[in-house]
Amino acid sequence: MKIACALFLLLHLQQVWTDLQYKLCGYWTSSKGFGLPAFTERIILNDVTVFYHDSNTKSKMPCPDWISTTVGRDEWSSIHDWSDYNRYFFTLGLQSATKQFNLTGSLSDQNIYQASGCCTLYPNGTYRVLVTHAFNGKDFTSFDMNTKTFVAAVPQAVLYKHLRERDSVAIDGVAAFYKKSCLERLNILKQAPALLIRKVPEVRIVEQQKVGSITVTCHVTGFYPPVVQVVWLGPDLQPVDEGVTDVLPNEDSTYQTRKSVIVPEEDVGEHTYSCVVLHSSVPDNITRVWGGEKAGGMAVWISLVCICLLAAGIGLVVWWRCRTRDAVI
Template sequence: MKNTCVLFLLLYLKQMRTDLQLCGYWTYSKGVGQPEFTERRVLNDVTVYYHDSRLRSKMPCPDWINTTAGKEEWSSIHVHSDHNRYVFTIAFQLATQQFNLTGSLSDQNIYQGSGCCSLYPNGTYRVLVTHAFNGKDFTSFDMNTKTFVAAVPQAVLFKTLRERNSASINMLAVYYKTRCLERLNILKQAPELLIRKVPEVRVFEQQKAGSITVTCHVTGFYPRVVQVVWLGPDLQPVDEGVTDVLPNEDGTYQTRKSVIVPEEDVGEHTYSCVVLHCSVPDNITRVWGGEKAGGMAVWISLVCICLLAAGIGLVVWWCCRT
């Protein structure tokens, strides 16, 4: 049992993603009912900048940016917005040509790009830049080699033309290596980032032949980043453990994580759903043990939870202070 607890703890810490993330999202489209070009910059759940081709002017600098460095960075966003529109216009044209979507076939197409820089509590800094055409992977940018990776043969021409312009490639690399982090630290002062709403956690079960599916439902939380983990022996995740975080009508979020408990284990062990969210200083725990759980199993589960809480306490504190 001790080994099982340690394994769950290690897996949980490995998956910990209470990070601060700044993402840019760009689209160039025709015939899909959207502006020809859009640009959105999002810090965690908060949109801090938006512009599209229908607008005559760009979003003014918000009042909460009151430093010289912050105002200069906002001006830089305006300048690069025009450059991004040019890049994605060319990318859209190349993609439609390479997929032979000319004439009437070019009426409804969309080219999308995203670039994110993420800062983790342990100081790790990561970057992800991807492009897609009509909802499918098109290309991505490799920061280590400063090259584009073509996901499909039709993206090779785009890759070749972009890499031919070494100045543009270097500018892209410098932005994601340094400028994105600097911009993240400036924009994290957005007042909306201070909003915290505590999740409501409920555990329920569903009987099936030979097993019971136990679900941990978490709702009403904000911001979006949350971690939900089940602790206990012989648990089988449902849907490979992948869960979606979905929006509620009031602007908060909800998610759920389900596990399958073998019928022979019901009543023999306790199982705990542990929820980590930056709105609470520690964690929220709900215990499920069927009808016959013994006292020793309860104590073992509580020990596991304490180990988990100790391992992640510093991470939660970092998240809350941002």
């Protein structure tokens, strides 16, 4: 029964893996002080930057060569147009928040308004949108797609909410973009060459002896893109919540993660356990098997090896003495 469940899990994971999720996000920052440009915009697909612009640059990124279709180039022009639109409204957000929080004098010299808008396409076809704004690192407002209204997270955001909703044409444009245009843009930008890079993960198993059990860790590193699934298969495994379980960056632009389980001492040497890693760089999966070994079992094997060596030594001595005696005769 357990084997059947494990096989079902693997088949399910591989089915999910046939199509990666795509997440397109725009990140905008309006700031005063901190030595930053007054406005920055960055568009990222998964973790790859496909467009960047800030107020210190005189021009915006030209359309890259890998966008060769007319529709794609029109969409790139739309990105340029939206950049001007975003700069106006997020600068308005900075000014409104600074005033509503009554930050005057030196308190008005260093403030930052950040906004992000993301659309995500999942393998099962589900499409989701999230638009949030923050002021000085704290939630300020968000956009509700269903009602086409801004939701104030704090009382100081109510003025900005009314300022935005007063322009019904602009609000309709924002809703239309995230309901449809963001997905169309995602499908165009996912042809970026940087998204095609694949690096195969290195997988190794490390064990740590504890009282009454062994913690076995599957360490996965050196992979790209960062989306990965790590699954332990085996009987009576207990997940370990402590330690690093998130995907973290390496210095060489690859990523790493790990997943640990606890194997009861009485099960050590009785069962095998498999760490299965699924990543887009490999067609199927990478599997590493850990079987463990009881201390008593190890002692038995060492004893057997010593007996064999001793027997071989005695046999060698007997053979040498017989050979010497024959030579004398």
